[in-house]
Amino acid sequence: MAGQRSEHGLPGHLVDFVAALRRHGVSVGPGETVDAARVFGALDLIHREHVREGLAAALLRRSGQRQVFDTLFELYFPAALGSGSAEVEVPRVDDVPDGPVDVDALRDILADLLRDGDTEALAELARAVVDALGHSGASGTGVRGAGGQPSWSAYQALRVLSPETLLARILSDLRASGSDEDAFTDEVRRREIRDRIAAFRKMVTDEVRRRTAEHRGRDHVAKTAVPKQAEQVEFLSAHAEQLALLRRTVHPLARRLASRLAVRRKHAKRGTLDMRRTLRRSMSTGGVPMRPAYRKRRPGRPELVVLCDVSGSVAGFSHFTLLLVQALREQFSKVRVFAFVERADEVTHLFDPGAELSGVMQRVLREADLVAFDGHSDYGGSFGTFAEHWGEVVTPKTSLLVLGDARTNYRDPNLVVLSRLVGQARHAHWLNPEPRRQWGTGDSAALRYGEVLPMHECRTAGQLADVVEGLLPV
Incomplete structure (x- = not known):
């Protein structure tokens, strides 16, 4: 889980992570930060998903913040460095090292993994594919950015693999190897494969983001990669999905406003000082206004x-x-x-x-x-x-x-x-x-x-x- 480390070690790295959450609208106080530090002491850092869930439980206090948290967690606690140590090898044309990628053979491997539902192997394949296409490209012409640096593109990798086009092939293989099944079971399998394809696409996107962050810096990638929270989305530029999310936040937002109003009313029960009644009361204490009187507030709902x-x-x-x-x-x-x-x-x-x-x-x-x-x-x-x-x-x-x-x-x-x-x-x-x-x-x-x-x-x-x-x- 090493990344761009802080000079103050793991505690400093956690502080940097918390600061990034704050920059993206997630309110994290000192108490939550201390709780997150205790998570590191209580969990085995080898189990990355356990650490993710522990930090989320310690740092998040409101709904709608998990997507921001997950994106920043991938940047600050990456699953690997560089090309990692994936055991999956990307097939090359004529088995020539560093030669053009054999796309047909690669699609065969992807179809088998999607059919079997091997999540860990799919993640390793995504890492290997992004690394291979970032260094050579599907045609072997090279995908290079400014200064000859590798330039990774999720769009290019997914266009080459076209995983969504493998759906019919995978379903055909499953039908051929299984017994007679009804339409309901077939539809369940179809949806399951679609979910696996969507998960693989996300793996490729996350991997491209991780590799880019290593070269250009986390903050540079975070500016465009980290999604806005619903309350930060601009109304005039929101697309349909964001507007639907905004509508779901109406009632939680209304409850928060009502609770704040209740606090304001509690602290505003007394009206302004009633000078005449205060002076009358002070006559019994030698002119000292020991018991000030206030006008009764008559709040009206407009x-x-x-x-x-x-x-x-x-x-x-x-x-x-x-x-x-x-x-x-x-x-x-x-x-x-x-x-x-x-x-x-x-x-x-x-x-x-x-x-x-x-x-x-x-x-x-x-x-x-x-x-x-x-x-x-x-x-x-x-x-x-x-x-x-x-x-x-x-x-x-x-x-x-x-x-x-x-x-x-x-x-x-x-x-x-x-x-x-x-x-x-x-x-x-x-x-x-x-x-x-x-x-x-x-x-x-x-x-x-x-x-x-x-x-x-x-x-x-x-x-x-x-x-x-x-x-x-x-």
Whole structure:
């Protein structure tokens, strides 16, 4: 498990590993670090997987952090150095040492290992294949980077081997060697082989990452290899899988925000100092205010009105934010939701308690009257429609929340109507998923809207949580 060692030995190496976790958003305190050091004393370091699980148990405290941990563990506690000591030999054309790789023979070996499910042998094969292709390439022409250094490529290795094309061949061999089997058993085998192929692809990718880290450094590889946690993924650049992961984090995030709010309320039970009552009490103690009096707080849960842009550019951000608001709706006396693209329409019923929230954005786009002409965002027209039909819902008891990137497609931003709505509300805030540096560029009216109401950058779920926590009523 040796890697790029710290000058302070194993304890220093552990500290470097913990620092890398912190840089990638995993909160690790001194107590967790001490626990991790005890893991090294309690476990046999030869058993690498035992060490991995022990460190994970000691260092991780929240869900969604395991993928980051595993990626960094592979970089800081690699399974081998260099080409390792794999017993698998890569076949060469005409058995010439360092000659071109015999791809057909290599695929035969891979098919046998995938059929047998020998995980250790597959890992050794992945290591040997990456090393062979990194030094010679499949055609023997060489795969070299800058300065003549070996350049390892998971894409090239997997393209040469094409393990997914071996599925039919492996299943045919299994059917030929087994007894009569039903369709169910055949499907189980098919899925099992697919899982083995996916595991082998990951082995090759991990091996390429390890070899690259040895030459270019762990930190260089970690910048691109370590996946972002769900709360660090930017809404506007998230792909479908990341957005699905974000939606699964809504309720845990809402629970954390609610617990923080409970702590704030606990520490804010007393109101401001009541000077008149305090002076009256001090008369019994010679004018010394021994028993200060406080005004009773009368916290009220405000009403919440949400105006959200659901056009394609910000639909993922709006969906996540609305789900978060729905999970926190008990913090408000009433919540009303209005979606808009070119015009606004109320969609509160789609987010009511007990409503089915899967596919809710598709229902919003299908059932609500949001488009008038070309389907491009029109903030000014939407604010006008809202003020005309539902302007009375914004009152001195209302908190107004606007969600969107403020890109008006060069249409009238309608600042007059928005200013009137903000003036009617108790509080008003705008949550913008675009980076602050892009506000005011192109067709963005963010800076102009920012003069009417506070605008907050909410590019990630983490930023959104911080903003919403600050806006929740105490």
